[in-house]
Amino acid sequence: MEITSPNTVDAIRIAGHGMRAYEEGLAVSGQNLVNLSTPGYKRLAPLYINFESTLARVAKNQPQPMISVPYAVSAARRDGLAGAVRFTGRPLDVAVEGNGVFEIQAADGIAYTRRGDFTVDERGRLVTHQGFPVMGLSGEIAASGTLPLHITRNGEVRQGERLLDTLKLVNLGDNAVLEDAGNGLYRSQGAATPLAETEVQLRTGHLEASNVDAAQEMIRLMGTLRQFEALSRVVQMSDESLEKAIRKLGDL
Amino acid sequence: MNNALYVAATGMRAQQMHVETVANNLTNSVTPGYKRSRVSFDDLMYRQSAQNTIDQARPTSAYGSGVMINFVSKSFAPGDIRKTDQPLDIAIQGEGLVEVVMPDGSTAFTRGGTLKVGADGILSTSQGHPLKGGIQIPTGAMDITVAADGTVTARTEAKGEPVELGHLEINQFVNVEGLEPIGEALYRATALSGEAQPGKPGEDGAGTFAQGFIEVSNVNLADEMVNLMMAQRAYSMSVKVAQAADEIMSMVNNLRKG
Numbered sequence: 001m002e003i004t005s006p007n008t009v010d011a012i013r014i015a016g017h018g019m020r021a022y023e024e025g026l027a028v029s030g031q032n033l034v035n036l037s038t039p040g041y042k043r044l045a046p047l048y049i050n051f052e053s054t055l056a057r058v059a060k061n062q063p064q065p066m067i068s069v070p071y072a073v074s075a076a077r078r079d080g081l082a083g084a085v086r087f088t089g090r091p092l093d094v095a096v097e098g099n100g101v102f103e104i105q106a107a108d109g110i111a112y113t114r115r116g117d118f119t120v121d122e123r124g125r126l127v128t129h130q131g132f133p134v135m136g137l138s139g140e141i142a143a144s145g146t147l148p149l150h151i152t153r154n155g156e157v158r159q160g161e162r163l164l165d166t167l168k169l170v171n172l173g174d175n176a177v178l179e180d181a182g183n184g185l186y187r188s189q190g191a192a193t194p195l196a197e198t199e200v201q202l203r204t205g206h207l208e209a210s211n212v213d214a215a216q217e218m219i220r221l222m223g224t225l226r227q228f229e230a231l232s233r234v235v236q237m238s239d240e241s242l243e244k245a246i247r248k249l250g251d252l
Numbered sequence: 253m254n255n256a257l258y259v260a261a262t263g264m265r266a267q268q269m270h271v272e273t274v275a276n277n278l279t280n281s282v283t284p285g286y287k288r289s290r291v292s293f294d295d296l297m298y299r300q301s302a303q304n305t306i307d308q309a310r311p312t313s314a315y316g317s318g319v320m321i322n323f324v325s326k327s328f329a330p331g332d333i334r335k336t337d338q339p340l341d342i343a344i345q346g347e348g349l350v351e352v353v354m355p356d357g358s359t360a361f362t363r364g365g366t367l368k369v370g371a372d373g374i375l376s377t378s379q380g381h382p383l384k385g386g387i388q389i390p391t392g393a394m395d396i397t398v399a400a401d402g403t404v405t406a407r408t409e410a411k412g413e414p415v416e417l418g419h420l421e422i423n424q425f426v427n428v429e430g431l432e433p434i435g436e437a438l439y440r441a442t443a444l445s446g447e448a449q450p451g452k453p454g455e456d457g458a459g460t461f462a463q464g465f466i467e468v469s470n471v472n473l474a475d476e477m478v479n480l481m482m483a484q485r486a487y488s489m490s491v492k493v494a495q496a497a498d499e500i501m502s503m504v505n506n507l508r509k510g
Contacts, residue, residue: 023254023500030256030493031295031316034263036486037270038293038319089329090290117292120427122443129292129322146424146449147457148347160457183294214489225496232503239508 015234021048022228029221032212040115040184041210042078043217078180082114083211085203091150092118092126095206100169100195103135104128106185110135112172112192114208115184120149126157130183136165137194155200167202169195255317256497262296262318263490269321270483277471278480285363285437286469287326288476294322328428331470333462340367342398343467346459348422349431349439351384351448352377359384360438361423361431361448363467369396375404375418379436387418400460402453422458423448 025046035041085095094116096102101112111132118134121127126134126141126149133140136157143149147160155167170192172178179187273289280286296317333343342364344350349361362377370376375387389396393406395414402420407413425431430444441448453460 019504023256026493026496026500027255027259028316030259030263030490030497031318033489033493034259034266034319034486035293035295035316036489037267037482038295041295044316090327119429122427122430122446124426124446129294143426145456146426146446148428182297214485218489218492221493221496225499228500229503232507235507236509 011238012235015231015238018231019228019235022224022231025224026221026228029217029224032217033214033221036210036212036214038184038210039117039207040083040113041212042080042083042114043210043212045077045079047077078178078186079211080178081211083209085206086209087205088117088207089205090117091148091205092120093205093207094118094151094167095203095208096169097201097203098199099171100200101172101186103168103170103192104185105133105135105140106181107132109187110192111181111185111187112170112178113184113186116202117207118151132185135168137168138165141165141167151202151204153202153204154197155202166197167200169200171195254497254501256500257494259316259318260490260494260497262320263493264487266293266319266321267483267487267490269324271480271487273324274476274480274483277476278473281469281471281473281476283437283469284466285331285365286471287328287331287363287433288469288471289324290327291321291324294320296320325429326431326433327470328431329470331468333465334468335464336466337464338366339396339464340369341365341464341466342367343462343465344422344459345462345465347428347457348424348451348453348459349448350420351423351450352381352438353384354381354438358440359448360434360440362438364461365437365466381438383420385418385420387420389417398461398463400453400462402461420453420461421450422453422460423450424456424458425449 025048028044028046032043085097096114096116101114102116104111104113113128115128117129118126119129120143121131124143126143128134141157141164143159143164145159149157149159149164151157151167155169157164157167172188172192173190176188176190181187270291273291277288296319330346333345344364349363352360352362354360360381366378367375367383368378369389370380370382373389373391374382375389376382387404389406390408393408394410396404396406397414398404398420402422404417404420405414406417408415425441425448426446427444430442430446431439432442433439451458
């Protein structure tokens with residue numbers, strides 16, 4: 001996009017960038033709203049990046065004057081706020097109270113999750129709802145025999161009276177950069193410090209719900225829609241004034 | 253293309269399936285031995301946004317593609333045991349199931365129910381599937397008793413001594429939720445549930461038999477009604493997202509008049 005003196009065509013292009021950004025924002029709100037019932041879901045928060053700052057970074061040595069415009073592109077980051085803890089009554093459902101995430105052996109390495117609806121796979125291992133093994137302090141947790149598994153408040157996984165292992169919960173730190181691996185799993189490049197035994201507080205028979213606030217999300221949806229509408233009016237009006245200019249100039 | 257519309261569609265599909273599951277639970281709220289179904293929601297795979305060609309320094313971000321129900325499983329939480337005083341009503345108190353033989357010779361499992369003595373005298377379920385062990389009840393036998401440990405006895409004469417006719421075993425599974433329901437309160441073992449481990453009732457965590465009792469459905473009406481309301485609201489929210497996406501597309505279409 002060339003930066004020349006501001007004109008009407010630029011107005012259309014700029015509004016177009018904003019409209020694309022809001023369209024993505026709508027998809028993000030939609031994603032959040034349909035995942036109201038997904039346990040452990042962390043809402044996506046759209047970030048509308050100021051176009052001026054992006055441009056200033058890219059075109060540092062341009063002699064032409066910069067145009068100041070509201071937004072250009074959007075990105076979405078995860079809001080790690082804890083969701084409500086809801087009762088399910090299922091023995092292998094666990095919710096973490098306070099800090100800490102479960103460590104999971106995913107297909108391509110270690111991942112972390114807050115979603116605790118665990119089950120047992122055909123090899124008797126404690127696994128996530130997708131079948132990835134849940135890590136204990138001594139690695140994978142495997143049951144033998146048919147006594148049902150149960151998990152205690154401080155993370156001990158027992159089969160009857162026998163202690164199999166203790167769940168490994170880690171603290172990723174407040175400033176950890178998390179990479180989304182989908183289905184409630186996250187990867188972290190930073191350090192993962194295991195929680196001390198006394199710090200582990202779980203609630204069995206409960207699950208952490210989605211942290212999406214339906215009312216807030218609907219309001220954001222409505223706001224996004226109206227802002228999109230406003231920009232589409234900018235495009236329409238620019239188009240009309242261009243049409244008038246061409247006609248009038250053509251009449252000469 | 254407008255992804256919000258497709259995301260909304262996944263939401264509607266998932267909540268519709270949720271409502272169907274809840275409806276099935278509600279219609280079976282008084283079916284003896286019924287185990288309620290539960291759904292598991294999951295967010296759908298993520299796609300990266302197109303590479304930002306203006307500013308290479310900014311990382312691409314990932315957007316979601318909606319929601320899905322990745323499985324519907326049974327909750328084997330025990331239902332309440334209700335006294336019926338019918339001698340052939342057998343409930344299992346605690347964990348485990350009883351093995352039955354299907355007409356094609358394969359194995360299925362049940363949590364008990366109303367038993368009957370088949371035409372051939374074999375102790376069977378009310379649908380006529382014989383219990384494993386082929387316990388033969390002699391004609392004219394009275395006071396058929398199933399003890400807590402599975403011993404089946406009966407009296408052949410009015411004042412005679414009870415005669416031991418056989419034993420019923422309790423089968424346990426590594427992952428009882430992995431059992432496949434085949435209707436009529438019967439279940440089949442799968443790779444996920446693991447193989448059946450037969451055992452003596454009352455030992456190693458196996459449940460015991462309670463004669464004269466029926467296990468009622470483990471459907472909790474209050475929970476299911478709440479689920480139904482939540483599913484309806486979530487469905488209408490997905491519809492709102494679809495409507496918003498539709499409005500956006502309509503505005504785009506009307507950018508140029510004529």
